[in-house]
Amino acid sequence: MKTILPIFRKMIVFALLLTILCGGLYTLSVTGIAQVLFPHTANGSIIEIDGKKYGSALLAQQFTEDKYLWGRIMNVDTATFTDESGQPLSYGTPSNLAVTSEEYEQLISERVQKILAAHPDQAGKPIPVDLVTCSGSGLDPEISVAAAKYQIERIANQRHITSQEVEAIIDRYTTSRFLGIFGEPVVNVLKVNLALDGILK
Structure with a gap:
């Protein structure tokens, strides 16, 4: 049990990290770049x-x-x-x-x-x-x-x-x-x- 808990904690941290990076920072950066470079297309033309x-x-x-x-x-x-x-x-x-x-x-x-x-x-x-x-x-x-x-x-x-x-x-x-x-x-x-x-x- 003691050996499983550290692995479990790492899994949770890794999942949270990926959620923040892929679901948050990546989405915000791509949206921001699109709004700056081609706002008309990004907003549905x-x-x-x-x-x-x-x-x-x-x-x-x-x-x-x-x-x-x-x-x-x-x-x-x-x-x-x-x-x-x-x-x-x-x-x-x-x-x-x-x-x-x-x-x-x-x-x-x-x-x-x-x-x-x-x-x-x-x-x-x-x-x-x-x-x-x-x-x-x-x-x-x-x-x-x-x-x-x-x-x-x-x-x-x-x-x-x-x-x-x-x-x-x-x-x-x-x-x-x-x-x-x-x-x-x-x-x-x-x-x-x-x-x-x-x-x-």
């Missing part, structure tokens, strides 16, 4: 204009009107939470549907029909895959350049502006490959739609 917050550039929002750029399919839940007035709060959730499931196949089929009906000018052209599929997170804020440009004519017609104006906005909020070699260029849906509304310049 919130798009705030004239004191009004429109959302995070890192999280998708659902746009369904024809005058907006559509993002990927979102798994939206409106039944779980409500606000103070009792109105449903919608939020996206990850998708756990297998690509071979009937539910997923039905979801894709419905989306394809919606895309085809909304874009008669693109008849006969293949639909970019990210317009009819959801990401694993269900909260992907970006789409491919091809998916964005597929929608140009619809948006231009709905807003009574030229397709060149819509394309210029899409180009403005297109992010290139990381370090020029990793990934593919992508378009931020929220930023494009805020720019289309004249909110984001």
